[in-house]
Amino acid sequence: MISREIPKYLVSRRYISVMISFIVVFSILFMLVYEPFSLAVWFSTNDTLRFSITILFYVAAIVILIISRSTMYALQDRYIMTITRYLWWLMCENLAISLLYTVITLSLFPEPGVTFPSVGIRALFCVTLILAIPNGLILFYAAYHAKCEEFEAASYQLQKAREECRRLELMTKHEKQRREEAVAQAAADERSPRMIKLYDNSGTLRLTINEESLYYLESEDNYIKVHYKHNDKIATYMLRCRTKSVEESLQGTSLRRCHRSFIVNINKIRFVSEEHRLHFINLDDDSIRRIPLSKSYYDAILSSLNVTQRSAASQHPVEEVADGE
Numbered sequence: 001m002i003s004r005e006i007p008k009y010l011v012s013r014r015y016i017s018v019m020i021s022f023i024v025v026f027s028i029l030f031m032l033v034y035e036p037f038s039l040a041v042w043f044s045t046n047d048t049l050r051f052s053i054t055i056l057f058y059v060a061a062i063v064i065l066i067i068s069r070s071t072m073y074a075l076q077d078r079y080i081m082t083i084t085r086y087l088w089w090l091m092c093e094n095l096a097i098s099l100l101y102t103v104i105t106l107s108l109f110p111e112p113g114v115t116f117p118s119v120g121i122r123a124l125f126c127v128t129l130i131l132a133i134p135n136g137l138i139l140f141y142a143a144y145h146a147k148c149e150e151f152e153a154a155s156y157q158l159q160k161a162r163e164e165c166r167r168l169e170l171m172t173k174h175e176k177q178r179r180e181e182a183v184a185q186a187a188a189d190e191r192s193p194r195m196i197k198l199y200d201n202s203g204t205l206r207l208t209i210n211e212e213s214l215y216y217l218e219s220e221d222n223y224i225k226v227h228y229k230h231n232d233k234i235a236t237y238m239l240r241c242r243t244k245s246v247e248e249s250l251q252g253t254s255l256r257r258c259h260r261s262f263i264v265n266i267n268k269i270r271f272v273s274e275e276h277r278l279h280f281i282n283l284d285d286d287s288i289r290r291i292p293l294s295k296s297y298y299d300a301i302l303s304s305l306n307v308t309q310r311s312a313a314s315q316h317p318v319e320e321v322a323d324g325e
Helices: 013-034 048-075 083-108 116-191 243-249 295-311
Strands: 195-199 205-210 214-220 223-230 233-240 255-259 262-265 269-275 278-283 291-293
Touching: 013 048, 013 116, 048 083, 083 116, 195 243, 205 223, 205 233, 214 243, 243 262, 255 291, 255 295, 262 291, 269 295, 278 295, 291 295
Parallel strands: none
Antiparallel strands: 195 205, 214 223, 214 262, 223 233, 255 262, 269 278, 278 291
């Protein structure tokens, strides 16, 4: 505690002027009322000589305080003024003023039986008592002021923490709301039918069809036959377009190429059969003929079917029927 640095305003110019003024007023009142120097009291307002010496003594004491506090102010940047050093500094001020009073008393107002130690000890006691009260009040005020600053700093930090908590709470609330909206939108997108748009060679939109209604596409010369279900019947639409262009537009859908001339919806596959070492795809509508499955696309189709089966919880089991079964 005593090794802590004193508050900076204790050695400020404003503090020095207020402190010295307070000490002078308080000491004058104290000397007039208490009369502490019982062995050699020479302060007087009636005798001109004694009053003049009294004024000179107070001026000299003030000068000592001003020099002391100014020196303390000048050294504050070079040395750390701890509480211990500050108290020793105040004690040195008391000694200097007591020594001045003792010298004046023995030089100008000698009395029988009055010695240097007796006057000096009594003067040191009196000066210490006079200066201790204003110094103590100032130190208590400094401690109170420091606690107020700490309280203000803590209040500011608490306010900033509350504002940060409110900001994080709002961010969390908004983030939660955005997540809920994203989940709701994803669920709505999952429930809503996915539409596939088919364009002709000129880039004109010719057909918009639900992915779940589309069964397969068949390439024939410069046309694409789109086979889809409409009113519980398989319908066909002729689209003048290259197969490669259509395949590129179907990226990310459940449509996969299974043959040079066929693109099939893997969600519509019932099973894959084999006959005379040739593979065929059988769709879930008996009115649709089986579709050839080339060797080059066989592994890719089976891999896609396995992924579909896992995501659909085996709702579309695929059987591979061997020749003769």
